[in-house]
Amino acid sequence: MNARIDLSLSRREFLKASGALVVSAGGPAFIGETLAQTAAVSTGSKPPLLPTELDSWVAIAPNGRVTAFFGKMDMGQSLDIAIAQIVADELDVDVAKVDVVMGDTALTCNQGGASGSTGIQTGARPLRSAAAEARRLLVQSASQKLGLPVEQLRVDDGVVAAVSDPAKKASYAELIGGRHFHHQVEWNKQIGNPMDIKVEAKPKSPSEYRVVGKSLTRRDLPGKVYRTEKYVTDVSLPKMLHARVIRCSRAACTVAGVDESSIKNVKGARVVREKDFVAVVADHEWNAVRASRMLKISWKEAKKDPFPPMAEIYDHIRKAPVVKREDAVKKGDLDGAFKTAARVVEAEYEWPFQSHASMGPACAVADVRADGVTVWTGSQKPHFVQTGVARLLDVPPEKVRAIWVTGPGSYGRNDAGDAALDAALLSKLTGRPVRVQGMRNDGIAWDPKGPASVHRGRAALDASGKVIGYEFVSKGFSRRNIDTNESDPRDSLAGMAIGLPPKPSLDFGVPAESYGFDNKLLAWEVIPPLLEASSPLRSSHLRDPVGPQIQFGSEQFIDELAAAAGEDPVAFRLKYVTAPRDAAVIKAAAEKGGWQPRQAPRADRSGDTLSGRGIAYAQRNGTIVAVVAEIEVERKSGRIWGKKFTVAHDCGLVINPEGLRYTIEGNVVQGLSRTLFEEVRFDREKVTSVDWLSYPILEIRDAPETIEVVLINHPELAPTGAGEPSIRVIPAAVANAFFDATGVRLRRVPLTPERVKAALARA
Amino acid sequence: MASIKFAVDGRSVTVNADPSMPLLYALRNDLGMSNPHFGCGLAQCGACTVHLDGEPVRSCVMPLSAVTGRKVTTLRGLGTPEKPHPLQAAYVEEQVPQCGYCINGWIMTAAAFLKKKPKATDAEIRDALAGLKCRCATHAAIMRAIRRAQTQMA
Numbered sequence: 058m059n060a061r062i063d064l065s066l067s068r069r070e071f072l073k074a075s076g077a078l079v080v081s082a083g084g085p086a087f088i089g090e091t092l093a094q095t096a097a098v099s100t101g102s103k104p105p106l107l108p109t110e111l112d113s114w115v116a117i118a119p120n121g122r123v124t125a126f127f128g129k130m131d132m133g134q135s136l137d138i139a140i141a142q143i144v145a146d147e148l149d150v151d152v153a154k155v156d157v158v159m160g161d162t163a164l165t166c167n168q169g170g171a172s173g174s175t176g177i178q179t180g181a182r183p184l185r186s187a188a189a190e191a192r193r194l195l196v197q198s199a200s201q202k203l204g205l206p207v208e209q210l211r212v213d214d215g216v217v218a219a220v221s222d223p224a225k226k227a228s229y230a231e232l233i234g235g236r237h238f239h240h241q242v243e244w245n246k247q248i249g250n251p252m253d254i255k256v257e258a259k260p261k262s263p264s265e266y267r268v269v270g271k272s273l274t275r276r277d278l279p280g281k282v283y284r285t286e287k288y289v290t291d292v293s294l295p296k297m298l299h300a301r302v303i304r305c306s307r308a309a310c311t312v313a314g315v316d317e318s319s320i321k322n323v324k325g326a327r328v329v330r331e332k333d334f335v336a337v338v339a340d341h342e343w344n345a346v347r348a349s350r351m352l353k354i355s356w357k358e359a360k361k362d363p364f365p366p367m368a369e370i371y372d373h374i375r376k377a378p379v380v381k382r383e384d385a386v387k388k389g390d391l392d393g394a395f396k397t398a399a400r401v402v403e404a405e406y407e408w409p410f411q412s413h414a415s416m417g418p419a420c421a422v423a424d425v426r427a428d429g430v431t432v433w434t435g436s437q438k439p440h441f442v443q444t445g446v447a448r449l450l451d452v453p454p455e456k457v458r459a460i461w462v463t464g465p466g467s468y469g470r471n472d473a474g475d476a477a478l479d480a481a482l483l484s485k486l487t488g489r490p491v492r493v494q495g496m497r498n499d500g501i502a503w504d505p506k507g508p509a510s511v512h513r514g515r516a517a518l519d520a521s522g523k524v525i526g527y528e529f530v531s532k533g534f535s536r537r538n539i540d541t542n543e544s545d546p547r548d549s550l551a552g553m554a555i556g557l558p559p560k561p562s563l564d565f566g567v568p569a570e571s572y573g574f575d576n577k578l579l580a581w582e583v584i585p586p587l588l589e590a591s592s593p594l595r596s597s598h599l600r601d602p603v604g605p606q607i608q609f610g611s612e613q614f615i616d617e618l619a620a621a622a623g624e625d626p627v628a629f630r631l632k633y634v635t636a637p638r639d640a641a642v643i644k645a646a647a648e649k650g651g652w653q654p655r656q657a658p659r660a661d662r663s664g665d666t667l668s669g670r671g672i673a674y675a676q677r678n679g680t681i682v683a684v685v686a687e688i689e690v691e692r693k694s695g696r697i698w699g700k701k702f703t704v705a706h707d708c709g710l711v712i713n714p715e716g717l718r719y720t721i722e723g724n725v726v727q728g729l730s731r732t733l734f735e736e737v738r739f740d741r742e743k744v745t746s747v748d749w750l751s752y753p754i755l756e757i758r759d760a761p762e763t764i765e766v767v768l769i770n771h772p773e774l775a776p777t778g779a780g781e782p783s784i785r786v787i788p789a790a791v792a793n794a795f796f797d798a799t800g801v802r803l804r805r806v807p808l809t810p811e812r813v814k815a816a817l818a819r820a
Numbered sequence: 821m822a823s824i825k826f827a828v829d830g831r832s833v834t835v836n837a838d839p840s841m842p843l844l845y846a847l848r849n850d851l852g853m854s855n856p857h858f859g860c861g862l863a864q865c866g867a868c869t870v871h872l873d874g875e876p877v878r879s880c881v882m883p884l885s886a887v888t889g890r891k892v893t894t895l896r897g898l899g900t901p902e903k904p905h906p907l908q909a910a911y912v913e914e915q916v917p918q919c920g921y922c923i924n925g926w927i928m929t930a931a932a933f934l935k936k937k938p939k940a941t942d943a944e945i946r947d948a949l950a951g952l953k954c955r956c957a958t959h960a961a962i963m964r965a966i967r968r969a970q971t972q973m974a
Contacts, residue, residue: 133918133956274915281920282911283904284855284896288921291854299849343838343845346861416921416955417859417867465857465867466919466955497860719915719961726957749864749953758946760959 103237108166108244108252111194112237114187115144121215121230123148123155125188128168128252129180130160130437130461131277132468134723134780135716136176138275142268142712143181147188147260149212150229152268160461162443169249170438171467172541173678174778177712181776183254187242190256194240199227248440263710263772270772272715277463289435289462292422294490299342300483301349302493303335304503304550307743308593309363310356319353328352329486333591334554336483338491349496362741363588371407371805374511374532377584381563389576394526398517402621406514406610407805408533410737411507413599414752417465418495419472419504423480425450425488430457432481435464436473441542445474446481449546468600468727472504474543478551498747503550506737507599508534510565512610514617517576522622524633528578529568529611535583536603537562538596550591559590566603568611569676571636593744594737604677604785605731609806612673612789616796625654626672626793634674638771642681642705643674645767650685650703658800662820665692671793673786679777680708684725686790690798692817695810698759699729699791704783705767709774718766721783725764728787730755736807826887828853829897839885843877844868846884847894855896856924859953866925866952870894876929895924898931906972907931910965918956925952930966938973 104110116124125144131137137157145152158164168180192212199217200207203225211220218226228234243255263269280286312333320326326339326348337348365373395401422433423446430452434442442459450457459477467473476493483491495503510533517526538561539548546552547560565581587594619629627647634640646652652672659669667690674683687701702725711717734753738746746752792803801816822839825832828851835846842861847853847870856879859867863878870879871893879892899905904912907927917923926949933948934940940948945966954962 133920274912277920278912278915278917279901281917281923282908282927283899283901284894284924286920287854288857290857293852341845342849343841346845414955416865416919416953417857463919465859465921468955494858497862497864715915719918719958722960723918723957726959727955730957748862749860754953754955755957755959757949757952757959757962760946760963762942764960 101236104239106163106166108183108254109241111187111190111240111242113166114183115191117229117233119230119235121154121228121234123150125155125157125184126165127157127159127180127184128165128440129170129176130439131176132171132437132466133275133277134720135275135713137277138273139177139712139716140181140184142271142273143185144188146266146269147185148192148215150215152273154215160439162440162457162459166252167248167440168252170436170440170542172250172438174780174782175250176778176780177776178678178778179250179253183252185260186254186256186258189258189260190240190242191238193258194238195229195232198232202227202232269710269712270714270770272713275716286463289422289433289464290417290420290494292433292462292492294422294424297422297490297492298338298340298487299345300329300336300338300480300491300493301345301496302479302499303337303349303352303354304499305356306502307356307358309358309360309588309591311359313355313357316353320348320351323348323351329483331482331486332555334482334551336479336493338483338487346496360588363592364594364739364741366741367739370409370509371511374509374584379532379582380585382580382582384578384580385567386577386579391526391528391576391578394517394576397519398526399520400518400621401515402518402618403515404614404617404802404804406512406613408510408512408606408609409806410509410594411599411731411735412501412737412746412752413468413471413504414501414754415466415471415504418497418500419476420464420492420494421473421476421480422490422492423477423484424490425481425484430481432457432459432477433462434459434473434477435462435467436477436543437461437467438474438542441544442474442477444544445478445546445549449478449481449552450485469598469602470505470539470541472500475550478543478546478549482551501752502744502747503593505539505595505597508536508596508603510534510603510606512607514610514614516614516618518618518621522624524574524618526576527572527574529614530578530580530582531565531567531607531610532582532584533565534586534596535561536564536566536596536598538586541598553591561586566607568607570611570634570674571639571676572615572633573635574633594739600727601677601781601784604675604781605728605788608673608675608785609788609792612675612786613792613802613804616671616793617802620657623656625656627652628654630672630674638707639674639676639681642683642707642769643672645705645769646683646685646703647672649705649765649767652685655797658797662799666690667692667798669794669796669798671790671795671797673789673793675782675786677778677782677785680706680779680782682706682782682786684783684786684790686787686794688791688794688798690795690813695813695817697733697791697795697808697813699733699761701763701765702761703765703767705769706779706783707769707771708777708779708782709771710776711768711770712776714768717768717779720779721766722764724781724783725787726755726760728784729759729761729791732788732791732806733759733808822885824884824888826890826892828892829894835884837884839883841884842880843870843882843884843887843892844879847879853894853896855894857921859922864951864953865922866929867922869925869928871928871932874932876932895927898927905931906969907934907965910968910972914961914965914968916958916961916965918958922952922954926954926962934966934970934973938970
């Protein structure tokens, strides 16, 4: 929630328009404004916030402005404007008149928050239907008012008029402005990502779109650049306490004792504790920080050496028992194929734990009162914060309001979910509103991690080089050692610290591709977590969960097979992919990227700087992406520079080309960062990556010089996701380019200068 | 505790606080400015960057005592929608920020650098911006925005 909505009405007008107005006197001004704006679109009793009510999705203000209520949120990837474009087209109003309210549990249905790149794919569907239905009802209403059949009416920018006589007209504002539809729609009874509705109206065909498909600019930019937008870190309430939660640097510790006198000289500071949950609070943030540094706690080791030596993590994974396995794709006779093989190719690939390492440590503000709870959160899944807080505090969910406010970035289940529950627990324990923010180490050492894994490829080739058997098995820590949202306090650090038992899920994944090998096995195996609970190496979703690691292996392995068969990597892929859209995407990336076919790595390796190019391709939930990476390898320093990337991207109907392009660029560069730099470090007892020195990420000197994006638009196909697919192909494309440049394979991420130099020494 | 006077965005202020407290907390908590962000507290990311007498500094490690009598400029003081700094205008035009939490560092550092070296090359710009972090990985757009601003400032 933010001040992006309704730019036309002044605050005074809101107050006038809305009558009895719910502005929480204690609330931050911008939240009050938001409520006022919402109130401004409607007078009279609003139906309850249920997916079955059209009013839960769309509203029209007395001045004709439209508000769309979106149960997800936008992290700067153009979802706000994309939703406005979709709604504007269905309603036939100027897109500038459409405001999008996001991620507030009091105002939006639970569409799952940001999750799985579904913002458009599933998130826009009910909005599209609701807008179409609203238009149908409004045209019907105009038909009655004007005494003309609906077939003789047209809508132009929110005005319904007779086709034959434009003077005969009624505006949306006149027809419903400020009032409610009180109209039922059919809900599919799902919550979260799959939530959808069915309506009588038929949404438009793509040929009728006017603003969908156009590159309209996001609305949140000026607020960010001129610093008028409030972040979750800026929420401030009267009598609010600042808090810091104290986490032992060592994993698997319980609290033996707290020396409260150690902070007695810090003004207003005190300790708040429940079981192993310890925090300090103070009126001034700096005093909370000081107290957190000075507080003396004696910790008790619950387990000696909870972690294996970091250097042995991949051996640990190889040797660990498999607690769950799934053969996701299994066809043909693999054993038979390997028996008749002229040649068998095998390789293993390794991927480390990685941190969300969000730009700032997570922050949340909670106000727990007898009559209700409000939480301001940067979590990308505010509706699940609502549920998690309700369970943690043992209050009914309807008594909890969670409001998403832009936070310091979020690409999955980062530390934001923990901060929200920390704040709620602290507000309950202190009886005051509490703002909690972590320090840097909380955001890197203690956030949920992307899991470490080992990926094994094995293929059988016949005498002609044809792949007759193919297996790819990933083995690693679960992608959901804690859940992907915070709806169950057992998945939060606060919950675990107060003694709630852990609730792990066992999942991983397999490559997403259409290679038509006759005998094929794609499988995954999950091993037990290193610690059952409260582990700084607990795993959960990090952008494109397990996608980069799986595809780092599988798309490099495909390249290894091409090399073994003596074929060009692009031609080899085109020979085996079976889906025509996949082939089109691979061809588009190769063509735009100026691909020169080569059956073997570049022969000239004489200079100090070696150049190479590599390709990788993958699917993701309906989206197809391919990338050509061009890199330089500095032989002496071992530095890899990802100089140029050419991405071809097919996600069906394109809603906003420029927004999509920027989203893909972010994926490319974040993917490059994870490929070249990122690895969570740990010793036997703790995570030792605590800041940007011990968890380096890409800086601008290493950013690509050029990123070319080819968008393949399919207006006839429903839009699929773009928030994550293009990150999963970057690691393999870089590694394949490294092979092209040097003739050597790098099969362990990150591709650090030390590993590069060691590999070149072997070459 | 000490009473420390300085100027922020053209306005004189007095803060009564621990002189060793970092400037960031004075700006955010004592002066209620929600504009520089806490990113690391270690001068490793730039999210808290402000200008001190025109030079970019990391306010998360700058003790309040060191700003006595000096001029602090925040991103909000650098320009407004009506009178934007060329970098701010370029940031909007190039749609640079995603979460936007980092941009104090990039814009304030680049603004001071371009003032000294308006015709800086790409390599010089990349060097000048070393140490700044952007987790959304908008670096390509950052470079485009800086080049665009350079044409405005030339």
